[in-house]
Amino acid sequence: MTDQASPPPVADDELLARFVLYSRWGRADQSVKPDAFIPHPYPDLSVTRHAGISETELWQIGQDVADERPATLYGRADVQALAATKLSLRIVPTLEPKNHANITGWPPDKPRQKILALELAAVAGYVPMPAL
Amino acid sequence: MICGILLLGEAWMNNPVMKSDPTVQNKVLDELDALTKECSSPNWDGYGAVPVQSQTIKDAKRFVEALPLGTPTPSAGAEPDGHVTLEWYHSSRRTLSVSVSPDGELHYAALLGASKAWGTEPFFGDVPSSILLLISRVDAK
Numbered sequence: 001m002t003d004q005a006s007p008p009p010v011a012d013d014e015l016l017a018r019f020v021l022y023s024r025w026g027r028a029d030q031s032v033k034p035d036a037f038i039p040h041p042y043p044d045l046s047v048t049r050h051a052g053i054s055e056t057e058l059w060q061i062g063q064d065v066a067d068e069r070p071a072t073l074y075g076r077a078d079v080q081a082l083a084a085t086k087l088s089l090r091i092v093p094t095l096e097p098k099n100h101a102n103i104t105g106w107p108p109d110k111p112r113q114k115i116l117a118l119e120l121a122a123v124a125g126y127v128p129m130p131a132l
Numbered sequence: 133m134i135c136g137i138l139l140l141g142e143a144w145m146n147n148p149v150m151k152s153d154p155t156v157q158n159k160v161l162d163e164l165d166a167l168t169k170e171c172s173s174p175n176w177d178g179y180g181a182v183p184v185q186s187q188t189i190k191d192a193k194r195f196v197e198a199l200p201l202g203t204p205t206p207s208a209g210a211e212p213d214g215h216v217t218l219e220w221y222h223s224s225r226r227t228l229s230v231s232v233s234p235d236g237e238l239h240y241a242a243l244l245g246a247s248k249a250w251g252t253e254p255f256f257g258d259v260p261s262s263i264l265l266l267i268s269r270v271d272a273k
Contacts (some may be wrong), residue, residue: 021178024163024170024209033219034229034241040212041180073177096167099170110215114229122224122243123265 007093010101011080015050016091019062021071032077032126034117044102053099059130061098077126087116098129138153160196162207164216171210181212185234190254192216192232200260204271220263220270228270230263
């Protein structure tokens with residue numbers, strides 16, 4: 001995707017990954033806490049598109065994100081793009097980093113951010129980082 | 133049904149003797165202690181989170197200790213804006229999350245089947261009845 005002038009738009013059925021770098025955000029039942037979807041300190045939520053890359057490449061992107069901080073990569077929360085757009089959020093793809101997009105359009109007040117985060121978490125799947 | 137739940141909530145609120153079971157509270161209080169270590173530095177979530185302040189942890193503990201006897205125990209967590217979260221999770225669509233903010237407010241959101249609720253309450257040491265009602269609805273059999 002990064003060799004194009006502008007990134008392709010995000011399709012409704014695309015999966016988006018939110019990498020989880022804090023251990024308490026994943027639950028044992030393969031679900032994720034809504035805390036992982038609260039957009040702060042930025043007004044947007046940073047995600048990685050699954051489209052066009054392998055599972056191995058996806059995890060590598062997550063590991064790169066973790067290494068840059070540095071932090072531990074515990075897993076990722078996968079959510080379909082349609083789940084966000086149904087909530088009147090927008091998904092804006094970016095050229096860099098690879099396969100990156102921002103979920104934008106969050107309300108400014110905390111309670112409404114929380115209800116959107118709960119809605120996303122309700123349909124997201126948590127994938128723990130595979131053992132090496 | 134709703135009236136019954138409301139009455140139960142009021143009974144919890146109005147009886148200072150009926151506090152939550154200390155042995156049941158221990159788990160979540162331990163989780164809150166762990167947050168003190170895990171979330172007290174900037175960027176604890178890898179995305180630029182602000183540190184959770186010790187006063188916010190103390191307020192969250194006061195909230196937990198103010199829960200009436202028999203109240204289901206929440207799990208504790210933290211959000212990137214430095215809020216402490218207390219979560220009652222039954223399933224993906226029966227869940228309540230309460231954020232204890234550094235400025236003493238309680239921001240909450242709940243999914244209850246097809247219904248949802250969200251809002252803000254001040255925290256003065258007692259658990260607001262609106263939040264007790266939501267806890268009972270999440271826990272309803």
